Amino acid sequence: MADGSEAGYVAYVSGRIPALRRLAYLLCGNDHQADDLVQETITKIFVRWSQVRKAENIDNYVHTILVRTFLDDRRRGWWKVLLGTSPERAAPAGAAVEDREVLRAALAKVPPRQQAVLVLRFLDDRPVAEVAEIMGCSQGTVKSQTAHGLTALRRILGDQYAGTFTYGEAR
Amino acid sequence: MSDHDIRLLQRLASSPSEHSRVDIGRAVSEGRRRVRRRRLAAGAVAAVLVAAVPVSAAVWARPTTHSTPVSQAQGCAPGVKLPVPAGSKKSFVVAGDRSGRYLAGEIDGRAALWHDGALEVVAEADGPSRFTAVNASGLAVGAGWAYSAGTFTKLASPTAALANAVSDNGTIVGARERNNKVVPVIWDSTGAAVRDLPTRNGESGQAVWVSDEGVVLGLVRGAYYRWGPSAGYTNEINLDGEKNLILHAGVTNGQMIAGNVNVAGKEVGIRAFVLSDAERLPDAVREPTAINSRNWIAGLDPETGALTLLAGDDLVAVPSGDHAAVTAVAADGTTLGGYDGEAATTWRCQITG
Numbered sequence: 001m002a003d004g005s006e007a008g009y010v011a012y013v014s015g016r017i018p019a020l021r022r023l024a025y026l027l028c029g030n031d032h033q034a035d036d037l038v039q040e041t042i043t044k045i046f047v048r049w050s051q052v053r054k055a056e057n058i059d060n061y062v063h064t065i066l067v068r069t070f071l072d073d074r075r076r077g078w079w080k081v082l083l084g085t086s087p088e089r090a091a092p093a094g095a096a097v098e099d100r101e102v103l104r105a106a107l108a109k110v111p112p113r114q115q116a117v118l119v120l121r122f123l124d125d126r127p128v129a130e131v132a133e134i135m136g137c138s139q140g141t142v143k144s145q146t147a148h149g150l151t152a153l154r155r156i157l158g159d160q161y162a163g164t165f166t167y168g169e170a171r
Numbered sequence: 172m173s174d175h176d177i178r179l180l181q182r183l184a185s186s187p188s189e190h191s192r193v194d195i196g197r198a199v200s201e202g203r204r205r206v207r208r209r210r211l212a213a214g215a216v217a218a219v220l221v222a223a224v225p226v227s228a229a230v231w232a233r234p235t236t237h238s239t240p241v242s243q244a245q246g247c248a249p250g251v252k253l254p255v256p257a258g259s260k261k262s263f264v265v266a267g268d269r270s271g272r273y274l275a276g277e278i279d280g281r282a283a284l285w286h287d288g289a290l291e292v293v294a295e296a297d298g299p300s301r302f303t304a305v306n307a308s309g310l311a312v313g314a315g316w317a318y319s320a321g322t323f324t325k326l327a328s329p330t331a332a333l334a335n336a337v338s339d340n341g342t343i344v345g346a347r348e349r350n351n352k353v354v355p356v357i358w359d360s361t362g363a364a365v366r367d368l369p370t371r372n373g374e375s376g377q378a379v380w381v382s383d384e385g386v387v388l389g390l391v392r393g394a395y396y397r398w399g400p401s402a403g404y405t406n407e408i409n410l411d412g413e414k415n416l417i418l419h420a421g422v423t424n425g426q427m428i429a430g431n432v433n434v435a436g437k438e439v440g441i442r443a444f445v446l447s448d449a450e451r452l453p454d455a456v457r458e459p460t461a462i463n464s465r466n467w468i469a470g471l472d473p474e475t476g477a478l479t480l481l482a483g484d485d486l487v488a489v490p491s492g493d494h495a496a497v498t499a500v501a502a503d504g505t506t507l508g509g510y511d512g513e514a515a516t517t518w519r520c521q522i523t524g
Binding site: 013020022026029043107123 | 176177179180181182183184185186187188190191192193194195197198199201202203205206
């Protein structure tokens with residue numbers, strides 16, 4: 001690193017990996033893809049560290065990089081799938097898990113930006129203002145993307161898995 | 172908006188497994204490489220070169236050190252930029268054929284082929300974005316396409332496909348999508364149907380090299396794998412007591428692989444014959460970017476950015492600006508192709524070895 005701040009980068013990233021992995025996992029729904037996404041994100045952070053460290057809210061800036069990397073991967077398509085991943089770990093059995101898998105598959109079909117907004121708002125529990133900052137858009141856009149995303153999710157689930165879910169408390 | 176929908180969605184709020192594959196050291200070394208190659212961007216050194224490639228092998232009893240001085244008796248002339256259409260912004264060479272007469276690459280996001288120093292073709296906007304390989308007959312291949320003698324042909328595949336290499340007799344190998352996985356594939360000729368190459372347990376992978384005899388090398392789960400006689404994984408890289416090192420950048424000519432690994436926090440260049448032990452490369456080519464059929468390796472010293480060709484035991488300097496890379500080396504070493512830091516470039520060299 002040209003300005004000799006590599007130690008600062010390592011210290012920062014070391015402390016943030018658990019949070020980055022969690023957000024990446026919520027976006028990807030898959031351990032290996034999540035780790036690949038975090039690996040790519042921290043590599044980009046290294047390259048841009050001189051700018052990142054000056055950001056007003058470093059964590060949000062870093063989460064923006066992660067979300068954009070996720071969106072870029074979704075756009076680019078299959079050949080971005082990284083090599084070198086081992087087979088998925090076996091999913092635990094059970095009806096709740098099956099439901100989650102159906103849900104996860106449905107969420108993956110929601111347009112990527114709407115998907116990211118839903119994940120940040122409802123799975124990562126972030127307020128609208130923060131989601132807007134991470135997504136680089138207005139709060140109004142976050143609200144409309146939320147509505148569109150939920151509508152899309154309902155439509156996908158309704159079309160393909162009608163009757164699969166019980167709309168009560170989570171099991 | 173329904174609270175039910177949101178509660179339903181919140182069932183997905185779970186955490187990843189505790190086992191993390193995230194590696195800060197790898198991010199630092201890859202980040203350094205990207206900083207060096209910023210202007211080259213995701214360009215001249217093609218996707219194949221930047222794939223993370225764990226390979227393994229037994230270690231040499233002691234790492235060899237190379238103190239051979241850069242040769243004075245032989246050398247390369249300053250690079251000459253290859254012709255591009257007026258107004259082109261970014262161009263680079265990705266690969267060349269055995270003779271160095273054909274150089275294949277990209278101009279502004281379109282596949283381009285040069286022949287004997289002249290621009291032969293640039294793909295249309297709806298054609299391939301980049302050529303990744305070319306053979307001695309001028310058959311060039313790229314993402315889902317082949318080109319030969321004025322004609323572009325879409326490679327047959329039921330799903331999106333990518334060609335990575337082509338043999339002199341026209342066998343093409345690469346990868347295609349299948350059920351959200353990437354599977355290695357082979358086309359026996361430009362017009363042939365695609366055939367998937369088997370992997371253990373159906374693992375994802377790509378074929379990256381093919382011989383006239385049909386022997387294919389690929390990357391499966393990050394390790395080199397060989398199809399054909401004695402199919403199986405090829406090398407493990409062990410160095411200085413560390414085992415199964417990750418090869419960060421890899422090039423191969425089918426008989427040798429070259430790349431760099433991170434040992435105890437330091438990047439080290441290595442080369443290894445397929446199924447043989449790894450040997451340390453001189454620092455001048457610590458980051459290998461091309462290899463020819465005689466196992467001559469072009470690479471750069473990441474500390475200085477200087478380009479060098481390791482021809483036999485001789486280190487031959489390749490004059491260039493910053494952020495340059497050699498990505499094609501003719502069998503006799505007289506012609507090199509690559510990127511001089513500004514545009515697609517070729518170098519003429521005199522190699523006495």
